Amino acid sequence: EAGVVQSPRYKIIEKKQPVAFWCNPISGHNTLYWYRQNLGQGPELLIRYENEEAVDDSQLPKDRFSAERLKGVDSTLKIQPAELGDSAVYLCASSPGVVGNTIYFGEGSWLTVV
Amino acid sequence: EDQVTQSPEALRLQEGESSSLNCSYTVSGLRGLFWYRQDPGKGPEFLFTLYSAGEEKEKERLKATLTKKESFLHITAPKPEDSATYLCAVYRGDDYKLSFGAGTTVTVRA
Numbered sequence: 001e002a003g004v005v006q007s008p009r010y011k012i013i014e015k016k017q018p019v020a021f022w023c024n025p026i027s028g029h030n031t032l033y034w035y036r037q038n039l040g041q042g043p044e045l046l047i048r049y050e051n052e053e054a055v056d057d058s059q060l061p062k063d064r065f066s067a068e069r070l071k072g073v074d075s076t077l078k079i080q081p082a083e084l085g086d087s088a089v090y091l092c093a094s095s096p097g098v099v100g101n102t103i104y105f106g107e108g109s110w111l112t113v114v
Numbered sequence: 115e116d117q118v119t120q121s122p123e124a125l126r127l128q129e130g131e132s133s134s135l136n137c138s139y140t141v142s143g144l145r146g147l148f149w150y151r152q153d154p155g156k157g158p159e160f161l162f163t164l165y166s167a168g169e170e171k172e173k174e175r176l177k178a179t180l181t182k183k184e185s186f187l188h189i190t191a192p193k194p195e196d197s198a199t200y201l202c203a204v205y206r207g208d209d210y211k212l213s214f215g216a217g218t219t220v221t222v223r224a
Contacts, residue, residue: 004157006157033212040216040217041216041217042118042201042203042214042215042216042217043158043201043214044214045211045212048210056209056210056211091157091158093157102148102160102163103148103160103212104160105150105157105158105159105160106157107155107156107157108156108157110155
């Protein structure tokens, strides 16, 4: 069974430029998450989707970050414009549902803003 | 506010030297405690879920236990391939949020 797939794996951009990350969750998983992980820290939730609905985006910096999950499968996370402090690993994860289900992570998209 | 604290931050072991990692937590409405392993440049890899105090789970050289305030990950006779960062996370049922600790980085020397 294929795991959570993310692209690109690595991205280096100049500040003020836009960047987008793509995620394909495990087949059949209705719940999709985007997490951000700073160096030496645990992941922090940015947004959670149930099918195509964003049910928790309270931690998403909405002035520059946006996300979408069209058709309830793939998802895209966008940053525009990027700032130096956005350098981090952006992790996508999925689970079959919400209650008591294991959350599986992708390999992450490593962003460096210079 | 939920808090998840992992200790120690780093652990250096000799091959075969058993040890334990600690995850202490304060959360209301705990629905589960997760352990993940993360290798450099990779995403977190699921290891265990514990749901109630007294529960134990094992996988190869790893054993996870849970009390009402903390969880332990015991590494028995570790090998160099057990070197990784181990992340603990608590799952709260009322808002379905998974909150992570900062992790313990384990280095096992041959």
